[in-house]
Amino acid sequence: MINLPLENITDIMLQLMPTIDEMFHSCYWRGTGFNCSDLIRLQRTEEGFCYSFNSKTSERSVNDSEFNPPVAGPNDMLIPLRNNAAGKMTGLELILKSLITEYSPVDTRSKGFNIMVHTPEDFPDISGSYKIYSEINQSSQISVSVSHIGADESIYRLGETDRKCFLYVERSAAQVNLPLYRSNSEDNCYSRCRLRTTREMCGCVPYYFDVEREGHDETEWKCCGIEHIQCLGKMDVLQRNTQPPKDEPGFPEWSVPVYMNCSCPHPCSFIGYTTEMKMFPKDYMESSLFPNAYMHIDIHYKERFAISYQRFMKYTVQDLLVTFGGMASLFLGCSLVSLMEIFCVIYKSLLMLKHKYTKVDTVSRKQQFMSCHRNHALHFSKLLYKPPYKKSSTVR
Numbered sequence: 385m386i387n388l389p390l391e392n393i394t395d396i397m398l399q400l401m402p403t404i405d406e407m408f409h410s411c412y413w414r415g416t417g418f419n420c421s422d423l424i425r426l427q428r429t430e431e432g433f434c435y436s437f438n439s440k441t442s443e444r445s446v447n448d449s450e451f452n453p454p455v456a457g458p459n460d461m462l463i464p465l466r467n468n469a470a471g472k473m474t475g476l477e478l479i480l481k482s483l484i485t486e487y488s489p490v491d492t493r494s495k496g497f498n499i500m501v502h503t504p505e506d507f508p509d510i511s512g513s514y515k516i517y518s519e520i521n522q523s524s525q526i527s528v529s530v531s532h533i534g535a536d537e538s539i540y541r542l543g544e545t546d547r548k549c550f551l552y553v554e555r556s557a558a559q560v561n562l563p564l565y566r567s568n569s570e571d572n573c574y575s576r577c578r579l580r581t582t583r584e585m586c587g588c589v590p591y592y593f594d595v596e597r598e599g600h601d602e603t604e605w606k607c608c609g610i611e612h613i614q615c616l617g618k619m620d621v622l623q624r625n626t627q628p629p630k631d632e633p634g635f636p637e638w639s640v641p642v643y644m645n646c647s648c649p650h651p652c653s654f655i656g657y658t659t660e661m662k663m664f665p666k667d668y669m670e671s672s673l674f675p676n677a678y679m680h681i682d683i684h685y686k687e688r689f690a691i692s693y694q695r696f697m698k699y700t701v702q703d704l705l706v707t708f709g710g711m712a713s714l715f716l717g718c719s720l721v722s723l724m725e726i727f728c729v730i731y732k733s734l735l736m737l738k739h740k741y742t743k744v745d746t747v748s749r750k751q752q753f754m755s756c757h758r759n760h761a762l763h764f765s766k767l768l769y770k771p772p773y774k775k776s777s778t779v780r
Contacts, residue, residue, distance in 0.1 A: 393591045393607050393609065394591045394592075394607070397432060397433055397591055398433060401432070401433050402483065402486070404420050404421050404424050404435065405420070405421075406481070406483070407435065407480060407481060407483065408420040408424065408435075408478060408479070408480060408481070409479040409480065409481055409678055410478075410479045411423050411424065411476075411477070411478055411479075412473075412476070412477035412478075413465075413475075413476060413477075414467070414469065414473075414474055414475070415473045415474070415477075419449075421449070422449040422451065422452055423437055423452065423453070423476075424436070424437055425437070425439065425442035425443060425444070425448070425452065426442060426443040427439060427441070427442045427443065427508065428441075428443065428592040428593075429500075429507075429508045429510060429592065430508075430509075430510055430575065430578065430590070430592070431498070431510045432591075432592065433592065434498075434508070436508070437453070437476055438453040438454060438464050438465045438504055439454070439464075439502075439504055439508075440454055440462045440464065440504045440505055441505075441506070441507045441508070441572075453465035454504060462504075464504035467685060468688065469684075469685070469688070470684065470685040470686060470687050470688040471684060471685075472525070472682060472684060473682065473684070474684050474685070475528075475682070475683050475684030475685060476682075476683045476684075477680070477681070477682050477683075478680075478681045478683075479678050479679070479680055480497060480516075480678065480679040480680075480681065481677065481678060481679075482495065482518035482677050482678065482679060483495075483518075484518060484677070494515070494517050495517065495518045496515055496516045496517040496518045496679075497515075497516045497518075497679070498510065498513040498514070498515060498516075499513060499514045499515075499516055499524075499526065499681065499683075500512065500513040500514075501514075501526060501528060501657055501659050501683065502571070502657065503654075503655050503656075503657060505572075506571045506572060507571060507572045507575045509571050509574075509575070511624065514526065514659075514661050516679060516681060518679055521665065522663045522664060522665055523663070523664045523665070523680040523681075523682070524661065524662075524663055524664075524679070524680070524681045524682070525661070525662045525663075525664065525681075525682045525683075525684075526659055526660070526661050526662075526681070526682070526683045526684075527659065527660045527661075527662070527684065527685070527686035528657050528658070528659055528683065528684070528685050528686060529657070529658040529659075529660070529685075529686045529687060529691075530655065530656070530657060530658075530685065530687075530690035530691070531655070531656045531658065531690060531691045531692070531693065532654075532655050532656075532690050532691070532692045532693070533652075533653060533654055533655075533656070533692075533693045533694075533695060534653050534692065534693070534694055534695065535549075535551070535652035535653045535695050535696075536694055536695060536696035536697070538696050538697040538700055539551075539652055539695060539696065539697065541697075542697070544649070547652065548649065548650070549649055549650045549651060549652040549695075550649050550650075550651060550652065551651075551652050551653070570648050570649075570650055570651055570654075573646070573648035574626065574646060574648055577626075577644050577645075577646035577648065578623045578644065579593060581619070581622065581623065581644050581645075582608075582616070582619060582623075583605065585615065585619055585622075586608065586612050586615040586616060586619070587606075587612075588606050588607060588608035588609070588612050589605055589606070589607060589608065590607070590608055591607050591608065593605075593607075621642060622642045622643070622644060623644065625640060625642060625643040625644065626643055626644055626646050626648070627643050627644065627645055627646060627647075628640050628643070652695060653695075660686065
């Protein structure tokens with residue numbers, strides 16, 4: 385057994401990987417040539433160290449070019465490069481060196497590169513990669529279609545258990561250094577779950593996980609070595625299966641024998657990429673520029689537009705009122721205006737009944753004059769002098 389120092393395995397892998405100049409011959413963005421070191425960054429993946437373009441989860445250093453995407457904006461927010469064109473030669477073009485001489489003569493595997501197309505926020509997932517073979521004398525074109533799923537404000541009033549999705553909160557590179565934790569996307573959640581499962585099952589973490597940058601204890605988060613290869617091989621199937629939903633038909637126990645215990649809900653708002661790959665012969669290209677030892681890759685948008693979907697509550701308070709109004713209009717032959725008119729008629733009827741049964745006796749001015757005249761006439765008809773009343777007396 386070969387004993388490699390685990391504390392230096394990351395440095396060893398960095399030294400063994402080809403450099404940018406050794407892998408890339410030339411790079412083009414929107415038809416204009418650039419120095420590849422100004423566009424390409426080092427990227428950690430679950431398959432090892434790679435190179436990426438316009439990825440927020442890539443590695444950053446003080447020696448980066450000022451226009452190496454994504455650039456740091458206000459509050460250390462990473463701003464990816466955008467494109468408003470579509471079609472051939474409007475995106476990223478790469479001329480890669482085949483590196484056939486770097487393979488062992490006894491290696492019978494197909495030579496080439498794995499190409500992963502993902503959003504700038506996502507951590508690269510090797511399971512969704514394309515294989516570009518160096519033996520085939522062809523040019524590869526990858527067309528990308530964009531779809532956007534947005535969340536309406538009505539979703540915010542629901543809890544996470546009711547809406548069955550989480551609200552995306554973008555994180556900056558200054559808040560969390562590890563690429564896996566710079567985004568809350570669903571793919572990154574599964575990557576973190578695979579990392580956690582590896583540590584629980586094998587007692588180690590892959591070398592692409594930077595323990596020192598995360599502040600973990602190196603004794604508890606030690607790097608996987610050669611002695612862990614057998615355990616890591618057994619987890620290959622486990623890491624690709626997730627826990628099925630409970631009480632959901634179509635998931636018998638025998639169909640999912642092993643799975644990871646992950647809780648990764650879907651994001652309420654996200655951007656999705658749909659890719660399409662085509663192969664073209666390199667015969668029409670100039671042989672001096674693109675010999676057999678080089679591989680041509682053209683990655684561009686398929687359309688200039690993106691399909692947008694909106695996620696919102698199916699029934700709100702307003703929809704409930706409209707539903708009741710529609711039912712009343714259908715079965716009762718009335719509408720909201722009719723109900724208001726009925727309330728007005730009832731209110732006026734109650735006022736009329738109140739005035740009817742609370743009658744106040746009033747005397748007109750003519751009746752007041754006649755009553756006064758009668759009172760005065762009765763007063764003057766009386767005697768002005770009334771003699772005193774004398775009692776009768778009897779003398780005995």
